[in-house]
Amino acid sequence: MHTHNNGLKTAGLLGGMFALLLAIGALLASGTGSSSFIWIFALIGVATTAYGYWNSDKLAIRSMQAYPVTEAEQPAMYRIVRELSMTAQEPMPRLYVSPTMAPNAFATGRNPQNAAVCCTEGILGLLNERELRGVLGHELMHVYNRDILTSSVAAAVAGVITALAQFLLFFGGGDRRNVNPLALIAMSLLAPLASTVIQMAISRTREYDADEDGAKLTNDPLALASALRKLESGVQRAPLPSDDQRLVNTSHLMIANPFAGGAKKLFATHPPMDDRVARLEKMAGQSLGY
Numbered sequence: 001m002h003t004h005n006n007g008l009k010t011a012g013l014l015g016g017m018f019a020l021l022l023a024i025g026a027l028l029a030s031g032t033g034s035s036s037f038i039w040i041f042a043l044i045g046v047a048t049t050a051y052g053y054w055n056s057d058k059l060a061i062r063s064m065q066a067y068p069v070t071e072a073e074q075p076a077m078y079r080i081v082r083e084l085s086m087t088a089q090e091p092m093p094r095l096y097v098s099p100t101m102a103p104n105a106f107a108t109g110r111n112p113q114n115a116a117v118c119c120t121e122g123i124l125g126l127l128n129e130r131e132l133r134g135v136l137g138h139e140l141m142h143v144y145n146r147d148i149l150t151s152s153v154a155a156a157v158a159g160v161i162t163a164l165a166q167f168l169l170f171f172g173g174g175d176r177r178n179v180n181p182l183a184l185i186a187m188s189l190l191a192p193l194a195s196t197v198i199q200m201a202i203s204r205t206r207e208y209d210a211d212e213d214g215a216k217l218t219n220d221p222l223a224l225a226s227a228l229r230k231l232e233s234g235v236q237r238a239p240l241p242s243d244d245q246r247l248v249n250t251s252h253l254m255i256a257n258p259f260a261g262g263a264k265k266l267f268a269t270h271p272p273m274d275d276r277v278a279r280l281e282k283m284a285g286q287s288l289g290y
Contacts, residue, residue, distance in 0.1 A: 057116050060108040060253055063246040064098040066118045080133045084217055090144050093117045103234035106253040107139040107148050115143045126234050127227050134224030138214035138255055147206050204271045211276055215283055225280040231256040232273045
């Protein structure tokens, strides 16, 4: 398994969000002459940090309108996840399905004991059971590599930053005639960019590692390679809407970039699919002694 200093990165994300909130409070305080904004935004920082940590899984699940499923409803998902969890000697996560035809899957939560794995209806209809096993192995390794805390908190942080950008853009706070308009515009424009940078900074290496570790867990790298090829074309046929900021904020959690066309490149939080497939095929060749 791979580790990525997730505790330190999570602390950095939450600390960065808190610092941003204080900076906004100081900006509004300097413009209005009222120091109350610093205290208000400090309290918001404490509240959102706690909320983002404890509810990161719920935020991602809610953004995809996913619902929990029973073993009777999704026997293949349960059978595969139970088998792989036992093989890894790790807890079995909760299972969800998202009612969208966009083919994708993701894992979320603050630790393996409080994790969830979600598949869309689209991916369940697109992949055969062997390919689905490859995808679920990938997602479980995000859980067991402890990637999901940092990734889920990043989604929560991106949501907070986006909400703050909208607040600054439309309200400005206090007597807006005294607030520096250029500073407000800069904050409003840079905040969404910051959320995208956060996502890109944490995703690419983790996807390669989850591909590798998931292929080892399933002992079938070609199954995941085949699934990724299908997902590449499936996303083009049925992408998620890139104008939904909630989906943009959680897109880095998904196994495949969920957007198509120009938006796919703009919100590219994943390595190129061709590179991922090539690495998996190389793994398969090495296991066969090629």
